[in-house]
Amino acid sequence: MSWHKGQIVTRHSYGHDLLFRIQKTYNNQAVIFGENFRLEADAPLDDLRRVKNEERHKIEQQVRQKEATSYRMFRQDYYLRSFRDYAKPTSAKEEEVAQFQLCPKVLHIDGDALFLKKCVMLYKRLGLQVHGIHVEEAEMPLKVRELMEKVQPDILVLTGHDSYSKQKGEENDIRAxxxxxxxxxxxxxxxxxxxxxxxxxxxxxxxxxxFESLIKAGANFASSPTRINIHALDPVYVIAKIGYTSFMEKVDLYDVINKTITREKGIGGIETRGLFRIGLPYLKGLPITNEKVKDDE
Known part of the structure; x- marks a missing residue:
């Protein structure tokens, strides 16, 4: 049986629970990336099974339902605590002065080009300004400073693929x-x-x-507290919540994590201030005006 990059497969040894795509093959082994989750693994070729289109569509439909639920939760929250709740005019005279909104700038560095594309599309759907750059995980420490100096972000996302191997050590050993x-x-x-x-x-x-090492290193939010798989779009919902919370308020930790797909088992964080600001008066040419989250499914 011939195998090639991009084929969609499942693993027999794991009960065909997740969809993967083949990244590369070597010596009867394959490096596989999760199709919807940020998991990277090695697998023997004889453990892989090609997925038929009908089965793939069924599994992806279940994943899309979870994605749609998270999006609806965010959109509902957005309108319940909309821009009108920030610096509400207190008089008729103040109402005559048009406001503008200033959203934070996001630099999203991702080890997976396809996931990065999905994330950028969702950022834009949520009305956030983002610079998405594909960088392999091993190169991130070498390139992050240069990219930050170029983009000058308010929010930095560092993600891609990862996995824990019992054969390499205990859970508290980062070398595993x-x-x-x-x-x-x-x-x-x-x-x-x-x-x-x-x-x-x-x-x-x-x-x-x-998770523990990432928080200690200086991350505000990170994965994965219980070492489970996180969804490809989970980082975007965390960032969106931060981006639409006023800088006068702290981000509600329970709320932001509840809006992700894998929730507290997959995402955790520390108290963090929001980064959304309003200003006045509105003048043509300001970077961000009255953009709204698209009202679609």
Whole structure:
């Protein structure tokens, strides 16, 4: 049986629970990436099974339902606590002065080009300004400082693929993780540029990542507290919540994590201030005006 990059497969040894795509093959082994979750693994070729289109569509439909639920939760929250709740005019005279909104700038560095594309589309759907750059996980510590200096972000996302291997060590040993050490090193490099947890908000990690090390290194939010797989779009919902919370308020930790797909088992964080600001008066040419989350499914 011939195998090639991009084929959609499942693993027999794991009960065909998740969809993967083949990244590369070598010596009767394959490096596989989760199709919807940020998991990277090695698998024997004889453990893989090609997925028929009908089966793939059925599994992806279930995943899309979870994605739609998270989006609806965010959209509902957005309108319940809309821009009108910030700096409400207190008089008729004040109502005549048009306001503008200033959303934070996001730099999203991702080890998976396809996931990055999905995330950028969702950022834009949510009305956030983002610079998305594909960088392999091992290169992130080497490139993050240069990219930060170029983009000058308010929020930094460092994600891609990861996994924990019992054969390589205990859960508390970062050497037992495929890419956690690179995420940790990249966070440390970013904190050399901006140490403040409120001036630069960082999300870091992927499936099964070493949560404790990422938080200690300086991430505001990270994965994965219980070493489970996180959904490809989970980082975006965390960032959106931060981006639409006023800088006068703290982000509600329970609320932001509840809006992700994998929730507290997959995502955790520390108290963080919001980064959304309003200003006045509105003048043509200001960077952000009255943009709204698209009202679609």
């Amino acid at each position: 993780y495929r890419n956690s050490k690179f995420f940790v090193e990249a966070v440390r490099e970013a904190r050399k540029v901006e140490p403040s947890l409120d001036q630069l908000v960082i999300f870091a990690g992927a499936c099964q990542s070493h």
